[in-house]
Amino acid sequence: MANHRVPPIRSSEITPPEWFHQRRRFLRLAGVAGLAAAWPPARAGEKLTAAQQAAYTLPDEWTPRDSVTQYNNFYEFGTDKESPARNAGSLKTRPWTVAVEGEVRRPRRFDLDELLKLAPLEERVYRLRCVEAWSMVIPWVGYPLAELIKRVEPTGNAKFVEFLTLHDPAQMPGQQSGVLDWPYREGLRLDEAAHPLTLLTFGLYGELLPNQNGAPVRIVVPWKYGFKSAKSLVTIRFVETAPVTTWMDAGPREYGFYANVNPAVDHPRWSQAKERRIGEFFKRPTLPFNGYADQVAGLYAGMDLERNF
Amino acid sequence: MVTNFSQQKLVAAIKMVLFPAALLPFARLVAAGAGGHLGANPIEKITRDTGWWTLTLLLLTLTMTPLRRLSGWSGWVRLRRMLGLFAFFYACLHFSTYLVLDQFFDWPAILKDIAKRPYITVGFSAFLLLIPLAVTSTEGMIRRLGGRAWRQLHRLVYVAAFAGVVHFTWLVKKDLTRPLIFAASLAALLGMRLVLWLRSQGR
Numbered sequence: 473m474a475n476h477r478v479p480p481i482r483s484s485e486i487t488p489p490e491w492f493h494q495r496r497r498f499l500r501l502a503g504v505a506g507l508a509a510a511w512p513p514a515r516a517g518e519k520l521t522a523a524q525q526a527a528y529t530l531p532d533e534w535t536p537r538d539s540v541t542q543y544n545n546f547y548e549f550g551t552d553k554e555s556p557a558r559n560a561g562s563l564k565t566r567p568w569t570v571a572v573e574g575e576v577r578r579p580r581r582f583d584l585d586e587l588l589k590l591a592p593l594e595e596r597v598y599r600l601r602c603v604e605a606w607s608m609v610i611p612w613v614g615y616p617l618a619e620l621i622k623r624v625e626p627t628g629n630a631k632f633v634e635f636l637t638l639h640d641p642a643q644m645p646g647q648q649s650g651v652l653d654w655p656y657r658e659g660l661r662l663d664e665a666a667h668p669l670t671l672l673t674f675g676l677y678g679e680l681l682p683n684q685n686g687a688p689v690r691i692v693v694p695w696k697y698g699f700k701s702a703k704s705l706v707t708i709r710f711v712e713t714a715p716v717t718t719w720m721d722a723g724p725r726e727y728g729f730y731a732n733v734n735p736a737v738d739h740p741r742w743s744q745a746k747e748r749r750i751g752e753f754f755k756r757p758t759l760p761f762n763g764y765a766d767q768v769a770g771l772y773a774g775m776d777l778e779r780n781f
Numbered sequence: 782m783v784t785n786f787s788q789q790k791l792v793a794a795i796k797m798v799l800f801p802a803a804l805l806p807f808a809r810l811v812a813a814g815a816g817g818h819l820g821a822n823p824i825e826k827i828t829r830d831t832g833w834w835t836l837t838l839l840l841l842t843l844t845m846t847p848l849r850r851l852s853g854w855s856g857w858v859r860l861r862r863m864l865g866l867f868a869f870f871y872a873c874l875h876f877s878t879y880l881v882l883d884q885f886f887d888w889p890a891i892l893k894d895i896a897k898r899p900y901i902t903v904g905f906s907a908f909l910l911l912i913p914l915a916v917t918s919t920e921g922m923i924r925r926l927g928g929r930a931w932r933q934l935h936r937l938v939y940v941a942a943f944a945g946v947v948h949f950t951w952l953v954k955k956d957l958t959r960p961l962i963f964a965a966s967l968a969a970l971l972g973m974r975l976v977l978w979l980r981s982q983g984r
Binding site (some may be wrong): 538539542543547551553554604606651652722723741742743745746748750751753754755 | 820821822824825882885890893894898899900951952954955956958
């Protein structure tokens with residue numbers, strides 16, 4: 473038998489051990505990157521995984537999805553209820569970043585995907601009461617804004633939170649008109665913003681938000697009139713004094729900073745005692761704080777709600 | 782020149798087209814309602830549609846007199862009554878929608894609305910003003926009242942149209958585009974009358 477000699481292995485063919493041990497990770501990363509490049513960007517309608525929260529369901533029937541997505545007040549896309557569904561296709565929701573700034577120890581610009589993963593997503597069914605005396609019941613997907621607030625560590629000077637909607641008339645054709653003073657500005661007191669009901673919202677009906685509902689990220693404050701829940705957010709700013717919001721600026725006699733749902737305090741031009749739930753014939757009585765009085769009335773203890781409308 | 786006879790025929794022909802045309806918005810609402818195509822808030826849609834057509838037809842009614850003066854053709858005025866009655870028809874639909882569909886005969890709420898909400902006060906007044914005009918629109922009533930008294934009474938239409946436009950302006954939340962289009966049209970129609978009247982005074 474011939475002496476069999478193992479040929480020497482050239483050093484160029486030897487994989488360094490650190491490469492060897494990371495090759496699986498590398499392959500996985502390469503695969504993800506390839507997929508990501510081929511994958512279409514996350515888009516309205518994409519499914520979201522969210523845990524249902526028993527504490528945040530309602531006995532009320534959900535408003536049909538079609539009504540929720542085709543009957544909107546979103547003046548950035550026109551002032552008719554049907555305009556947003558028709559015109560919001562021009563909004564590009566990726567890439568998207570949200571600047572969290574002002575009186576915080578850790579100001580940051582969050583990429584949308586980062587925000588989506590910041591805290592576990594929950595499905596929460598909330599009543600929505602519009603200042604125009606109609607209402608809906610909507611299964612939102614998001615997590616409490618408090619999750620974001622605690623991560624950026626507000627300073628002692630942070631008393632209010634200001635929310636700004638994207639200002640880009642090319643993407644938001646309604647902004648080509650001067651019907652409101654753009655960008656859309658909203659605000660909450662810090663304790664309202666950190667209240668467990670205040671939801672940083674990414675989806676509805678188990679899917680990413682359709683553009684006309686405020687994609688890709690909005691807030692939902694269920695005990696206040698709908699206009700308080702600013703949509704398509706690009707800035708969340710912590711400030712010391714109460715911001716003048718867009719609707720306060722548009723009609724100071726008609727729209728206050730608080731805008732808590734209150735059947736006892738009428739809009740100067742129409743009654744707020746009742747509301748028409750979309751899909752129902754008879755009007756139903758409007759509830760104080762939109763039915764969330766048990767959870768939020770304490771925030772306003774001792775305040776004159778007629779004056780602080 | 783159009784002879785009297787053929788002018789009558791022409792007016793009759795226009796009316797034959799106008800009548801179904803003026804019913805078209807109503808027919809469309811009924812069809813949309815039957816097919817469930819009135820959108821997420823059908824009562825609001827019906828209210829807005831009938832209100833819009835009331836104002837549109839009211840202003841069209843007010844266009845006939847200036848048209849006669851500008852064109853010299855007297856046939857225009859003979860369409861006035863039909864247009865005016867259709868304006869009243871849509872006003873009735875508009876008010877009934879509020880009464881039945883929106884409020885469902887909640888009288889305390891309705892009375893409070895009329896007394897407390899300026900846009901409803903002024904809209905309701907406009908509707909009331911149209912009633913005597915519709916009632917006295919027949920040949921018999923014109924004869925009974927006499928042309929002079931009848932013409933004076935029917936000047937109420939200016940007040941009603943003005944009140945209607947104010948009603949629309951006051952109820953809009955923020956976007957005044959549509960009410961202002963009505964306001965500008967009404968101003969133009971009344972302005973034309975003023976100019977014609979001033980000219981006739983100057984002569």
